Amino acid sequence: MTARLKKPPVPQGFEILNELQPLKPVTTSKRAVSSDQDVFMVKAALEESAGGEGALVRCLASVLRRSLDQSYNGAQTGRFHLAQLSKTEKAHTGSLFEIELQKTLDLPDGHDTDYQVLGMDLDAKFTHSRKGAMPSWMIGPEIEGNIALLATADDYSSVWSAWLVWVTPGRRNAGRNRDAKASLNVAGRKARIPIAEDSPLPPNDLLQRPADAYEVMRHQGQGRGQKRILELCRRFEGTVLSRTTVATVAQQLDPVKRMRANGGARTRLAAEGFLVLGHESGYVPVAKALGLPMPYSGEFLPLRVSRAEVSDPEPHFLDRYGARWRRARVGEVTREVPDLVI
Structure with a gap:
C-alpha cells in the first residue's frame, strides 16, 4: 500500500505542484x-x-x-x-x-x-x-x-x-x-x-588503468571530445565501456553518438581495424564467437579485428558474405573491418 506523505509547504499559487509529489510507502507508528x-x-x-x-x-x-x-x-x-x-x-x-x-x-x-x-x-x-x-x-x-x-x-x-x-x-x-x-x-x-x-564494486573503467586514463583525459578543452573518445577506444580495446565512461570522456551533448558511425568512432577507427560493438543484435554473433561479453544498451566494446585464414588457431566469426574474421593479434597491422548485418 502506498500513499502520499505530508505535503511540504509551498508559496501561495504553487499548491498544485504538491500533486506531483512521488508516492512513497506509508510511514507507520x-x-x-x-x-x-x-x-x-x-x-x-x-x-x-x-x-x-x-x-x-x-x-x-x-x-x-x-x-x-x-x-x-x-x-x-x-x-x-x-x-x-x-x-x-x-x-x-x-x-x-x-x-x-x-x-x-x-x-x-x-x-x-x-x-x-x-x-x-x-x-x-x-x-x-x-x-x-x-x-x-x-x-x-x-x-x-x-x-x-x-x-x-x-x-x-x-x-x-x-x-x-x-x-x-x-x-x-x-x-x-x-x-x-x-x-x-x-x-x-x-x-x-x-x-x-x-x-x-562495479568497476570504474578509467580507474582500472590509470596510465591509459591519463593519456585519454589529457586531451582537454572544447572540441576535443571526439579525440578523447578515439583514444579511449584504442587504449581500452577489448573492454566493455559503460555509458558513464563514454559520457565522462566525451563531455558533450549526445556522447553516445561519438561512439557510433556517421562521424563517430565506428567510422573514424575503421581504417585502423576497429569494430565498435554495441548492444544491437548484429553484434551478438561476433561477441559469442570470440568469447567476449556482450555490451548492454549504452555500452560499447571497441575491438581490433583482422581477416582470418582457415589455418588460424584463434576463434573466428563470419561477415555477411561468409568471410572469416578474428581478433587482431598484438602488433598486427590491420586497416579494414567486416561488413556485418546490424
Whole structure:
C-alpha cells in the first residue's frame, strides 16, 4: 500500500505542484529497537525488498556505483575519481547514497532517521575509505536507539562494505564536536552485522588503468571530445565501456553518438581495424564467437579485428558474405573491418 506523505509547504499559487509529489510507502507508528535480534530482522526485510540475500548485495553495489558517479558528474566535469572532488563534494556522496537507496528499495521515510523498516527507524551512513584503513562514520546522538546502515567504498580498489548496527549509548565514542557526532567505539564495531565485506564494486573503467586514463583525459578543452573518445577506444580495446565512461570522456551533448558511425568512432577507427560493438543484435554473433561479453544498451566494446585464414588457431566469426574474421593479434597491422548485418 502506498500513499502520499505530508505535503511540504509551498508559496501561495504553487499548491498544485504538491500533486506531483512521488508516492512513497506509508510511514507507520514507530517501533522501538529492543535487541540485536531486531537488526537481523531488518536485514532480512531489506533482503526481501531487494529480492534475496544476493540481490541485496548486488543492489547496494549498484547504488554505491551510481552515487559515486553522480558525485563525479563526469559528463559535465570530466572528473572520475575521488581526489578530484572538494571536501563538500566528497561529503555529498553520502546524501546521494541515502537518496538512491531509498528509491531503489522503495523505503518509507523514518520518524527520526532516513528510512523505516518493519516500523523501526533506520539511518544510512556512507564514508569513503582506502584499502587497509578502518572506515569511520560520524553518528549523531539522535541516532542512538535506532539502527544504522553503515556503508563504505574504495573506488581505487573497487571494493565496498556495509553493515547494520543497533546504535546504543555504549557503542559510540564521546562526541567532542558541536553537534556531538562520534564514531563507533570497539563495542560498536564488534556489534556490527555484516551485509558484505570487501565485496567487488562495479568497476570504474578509467580507474582500472590509470596510465591509459591519463593519456585519454589529457586531451582537454572544447572540441576535443571526439579525440578523447578515439583514444579511449584504442587504449581500452577489448573492454566493455559503460555509458558513464563514454559520457565522462566525451563531455558533450549526445556522447553516445561519438561512439557510433556517421562521424563517430565506428567510422573514424575503421581504417585502423576497429569494430565498435554495441548492444544491437548484429553484434551478438561476433561477441559469442570470440568469447567476449556482450555490451548492454549504452555500452560499447571497441575491438581490433583482422581477416582470418582457415589455418588460424584463434576463434573466428563470419561477415555477411561468409568471410572469416578474428581478433587482431598484438602488433598486427590491420586497416579494414567486416561488413556485418546490424
